[in-house]
Amino acid sequence: MGLTWKQRVFKALLGAAAVSGLTALLLILVGTVNVLLPTDTKFGIVFDAGSSHTSLFVYQWPADKENDTGVVSQALACQAEGQWTVCQRAPVCAQYSFSGEWIQPLEETLVGSLDMGGASTQITFVPGGPILDKTTQATFRLYGADHTVYTHSYLCFGRDQALSRLLVELVQASPGLLVRHPCYHSGYRDTLALAPLYESPCILAAAPPDLSQNLTVEGTGNPGACIEALRKLFNFSSCDGRADCALAGVYQPPVQGQFYAFSSFYYTFHFLNLTSRPSLSEANATIWEFCLQPWKL
Structure with a gap:
């Protein structure tokens, strides 16, 4: 059942109050010092807010450039872990970060974006056909040209939430409080509180009646069983008979071109x-070999 308009308004006001309160708290807790800023330099602040942490970046650029088109450079960066995040974008960093003439890339040379965060995974690209569902369409201006892209955020398919969903699936299939995890290395063992998991x-699974208990997780290092367990997180029949669907029954227009994958995609592949x-077969072979290694070498 959907939320009533009163519930939606309440949630919106609650979210706005949380963001405003957190912003004020940050300004109070962070030590401040009066500093005379150079008149020939402008500054911008970016809060990059995710599900597991917030990163703060300070950028600077020459103030004497027309329309603030000076070359942007990063002056400071820091990261704060936590669940509560705020977000503020500096538009100048998206609109002006060049010297010289605008270089407008051809539409067919633009690349798509795959971004895996902690709670969700995003896909954005210029489709190979019209976007029929206008709620998935976004238009933005880049390097002096307007672009229309398809974009969607798959909630609960980020790294952290996907791992939590996988663990719950294994808990539901286990007769007791000992879970044998095929995606963890053989020899791995940990004890977790059960309540935070739900x-x-x-x-969406129903929680056990007694959430005060602890859960013991043991790794078995079985890549084949790991793949089968992960497949249960996806509803592969949700797109049956539909050419304009890729995952979880969500509309997606025809894909074209290359993609850049970053965030957790990059962190994982960089570690390996x-x-x-690499080719798909090389990547699969490397991952398979790594998963077969024991937890303690």
Whole structure:
């Protein structure tokens, strides 16, 4: 059942109050010092807010350039871990970060974006056909040219939430409080509190009656069983008979061109030393070999 308009308004006001309160708290807690800024330099602040942490970046650029088109450089960066995040974008960083003439790339040379965060995974690209569902369409201006793209955020398919959903699937299939996890290395063992696992809105399974207990997780290092367990997180029949669908029954227009994958995609492949454009078979073989290694070498 959908939310009533009163509930939607309440949630919106609650979210706005949380963001405003957190912003004020940050300004209070962070030590401040009066500093005379140079008149020939402008500054911008970016809060990059994700589900697991917020990163703060300070940028600077020459103030004497027309329309603030000076070359932007990063002056400071820091990261704060936590669930509560705020977000403020500096438009100048998106609109002006060049010297010289605008270089407008051809539409067919633009690349798509795959961004895996902690709670969701985003896909954005210029489609190979019209976007029929206008709620998935976004228009933005880049390097002096307007672009229309398809974009969608797959909630609960980020790294952290996907791992939590996988663990809950294994808990539901286990007769007791000992879970044998095929995606963890053989020899891995950990004890977790059961209650926090069911607090996420991404967890739809019914919680056990006694959430005060602890859960023991043991790794088995079985890549084949890991793949089968992960497949249960996806509803592969949700797109049956539809050419304009890719995942979870969500509309998606025809894909074209190349994609850049970053965030958790990059972190994982960098850890496995797979950043030199390996083939799919090479990537699968490397991942399979790594998963077969014991937890303690």
